[in-house]
Amino acid sequence: QVQLIESGGGLVQAGGSLTLSCAASGRTFRPYAMGWFRQAPGNQREFVSAISKYGDLPYYGDSVKGRFTISRDNAKNTAYLQMNSLKPEDTAVYYCAAGRVTNYRRLNEYDYWGQGTQVTVSS
Secondary structure: OOEEEEEOOEEEEOOOOEEEEEEEEOOOOOOOEEEEEEEOOOOOOEEEEEEOOOOOOEEEOOOOOOOEEEEEEOOOOEEEEEEOOOOHHHOEEEEEEEEOOOOOOOHHHOOEEOOOEEEEEEO
């Protein structure tokens, strides 16, 4: 069992930056790919970014490509999402997830989920 705890969310002005962290406990997360998803009110949860278990393959949703950067530190059991040039439409609850996935963009391939952290971008 892996427990995931997100942190780093908050309120930021448009154009600003935030870095989200996802700390894993319970078991090492080395065998797992890590993903970030987000959900705005009234919307479905959508793929934001993911990274392979070795950290060598990052993936991004089209809406965040070029602005967000995903990384992981397996020694610290922590994944990160650096978010730059934030826009009001990035406002959502951000969730991290872990799993032995083949399709990084599919929610149902992830086995473990955090509780989410709120990101609010003001215009």
